[in-house]
Amino acid sequence: MEKKHNDPGARQVDAVIFDFGGVLAEEGFFDGFRALSEAQNIDFTLLSETAVDLAREGGYAEGRIDEQEFWVRLRTQTGLEGTDAELRHELLSRFILRPWMFEYVDKLRAAGYKVAVLSDQTNWLEELDAKHGMLQHFDLVWNSYRTGRTKKEPALFDDFTLALGVAPERALFVDDHGGHIRRAEARGMKAIHYVGREDFERRINEICPL
Known part of the structure; x- marks a missing residue:
């Protein structure tokens, strides 16, 4: 019997x-x-x-300095x-949810996929969540400001998929940063380099047809 796209046994990924x-x-931010x-x-x-240097190398994104010191x-x-x-305000007001x-x-969550957020963010992510409540849509959220680890660390992807309860090759990672995409793929994950809505919709529908 031919398996349907929404049959878990026919899926390419689980998360x-x-x-x-x-x-x-x-x-x-930008x-x-x-x-x-x-x-x-300026x-x-x-x-x-x-x-960017203060966030990444200076330690703000890893919680090693606080927002006041960053400014x-x-x-x-x-x-x-x-x-x-x-x-x-100039930054946070421009993080407009899509x-x-x-x-x-x-839709993915309702279809049985695990959905998660892996972000190199700061305390701003939590403040945006307090305003919009967007993180309740996800099964797992890791924010570098709290974990002390960023996506520059390849092993982070192994640990994140382990915490999510899926094998790396059964996870799809979506990011707009090419370096993060390459590191995720090197750990065995499938990936979509986000460049725009049209391309994303085409690729997500190929990998996770609903």
């Missing part, structure tokens, strides 16, 4: 793992810093790259002006 900014929501660079006449490349260092290194509250993406999440 779908999503990045947050740039996938589930607009990339408020959009926010672009707006700040234009408003304050070179966007300098501002954004310094912010202090960024002001010192770039000449950025504004209170913490003013600056964070409702159509959450429709996919809910």
Whole structure:
């Protein structure tokens, strides 16, 4: 007997793992810093790259420094002006959720797939969740700010799929960062490099037909 697409025995994967900014929501981090660079006449490349360096190498994304220290260092290194509250608003207000993406999440979960979030984020993810309640849609959420580990660490993907209860080759990872995609694939995971809605919908429907 031919198996149907929604038959668990015919599935290519058992879980779908999503990045947050740039996938589930607009990339408020870079959009926010672009707006700040234009408003304050600061070179966007300098501002954004310094912010990324402070988040990744400086330890903010891993919870080794807090938000207040992040803004202090960024002001010192770039000449950025504004209170913490003013600056964070420019970023957080631009993490606009994509409702159509959450429709996919809910459909996948209803069909029996495990759905999860693996994000190199900060305390901002929790604050956005307090406002929108978006993380209740998922079975597992790992935020680097709480775990102290980012997607630059290849073994993170092994540990995450283990915690989710699936083998790496039975998991699909969706991210907009090419380096993260390559590391996930190197650990045996299937992956979609998110570049836009049309391409994502075509590929998710090929791998996880509903």
